[in-house]
Amino acid sequence: MTHTEIDGVVATTETMSMPMLSSYGHFTAMQVRGGRARGIGLHLARLDGATRELYGQGLDKALVRERMRHALASAGVSDASLRVYVHWPHGDERVTLTVTVREPFEEAPRPVRLLSVPYVRDFPHIKHLGSFGQSRALTLASRAGYDEALLVAPDGTVTEGAVTNAAFWDGERVVWPDAPCLLGTVQAMLEPLLPSVRRRVTLAGLGGYRAAFVTNSRGISPVVGIDAVGYDVDTALMASVTSAHDSVDWDVI
Known part of the structure; x- marks a missing residue:
């Protein structure tokens, strides 16, 4: 099931043609439960900041929330995987907001294995x-049996996952890579709640971390391997990380 609305109107084949053919835009993704989502302020700030940078104008945050509520109501659901896309179709006076509503992601967290791929996203913040490079990296990882x-x-600096933020445990602190990357909303929630530090992480140095x-936006998963480097699942660490995430309030959309 996918319910799509463009500027508050159910999308048609004709109105979908512009978003489908344009790669100059941005979006945010979230899990919604009971009409609420964690970190709404972070999502709205992300959309507003990117809109200002790409199109030179701010975003009406109240309107974004209204569009999200309308799409959920029209789809007849209160639990969902929801995305908001922002385009500026023809240099009009205002941007176009596309909201998609799909089934909620319910899969329980599981240990994952990562394959290192040489690639840095354009404008990673x-x-x-423009996700071709990420999709290609994911394809290479999947074909090799990784998650x-x-x-x-190129200099061996670890930046981020293809669709995730990566974090490393040195035994005392959670180390977030200090490199050009997208600040995910879950990382933004967790970083101030955990003993965190940003530090350069290198591919050659991955064996020096304990976990x-x-x-x-789908959740948090322990990493059990990156290439040939193996990690044990630190149950105490994961309990702390999960507890910190669960402590974040669900905001009414």
């Missing part, structure tokens, strides 16, 4: 639509 790709710069995990 923006959650933009996710770990993106690595690792990845985060995105």
Whole structure:
């Protein structure tokens, strides 16, 4: 099931033609439960900041929330995987908001294995639509039997996962890679709640960490391997990370 609305109107084949053919845009993704989502302020700030950078204008945050509520109501659901896309179709006075509503992601967290792939996203701080490189990295990882790709710069600096943020545990602190990457909303929630530090992480130095995990809007998963480097699941660490995430309030959309 996918319910799609463009500017508050159910999408048709004709109105979908512009979003489908344009890669100059950005989006945010979230899990909704009971008409609520964690970190709504972070999602709205992400959309507003990218809209200002790409199109030179701000975004009406109240309107975004209204469009999300309308799409959920029209789909007849209160639990969903929801995305908001922002385009500026023809240099009009205002941007176009596309909201998609799909089934909620319910899969329980499971240990994952990552394959390092040499790739750095263009304009990585923006959650933009130019995802060919990420998709290719994911394909390479999947074909090799891995769950996710770990993106690595030419100098060996670890940046982020293809669709996740990666974090490493040195025994005392959660180390978030200090590199050009997208600040995920889950990372933004967790970073101030955990003993965190941002530090350069290198592919060659991965064996020096005791554990690792990845985060995105779908949740948090322990990492049990990156290439030939293996990690044990640190149950105490994962309990702390999960508890911190669960402590974040669900905001009414």
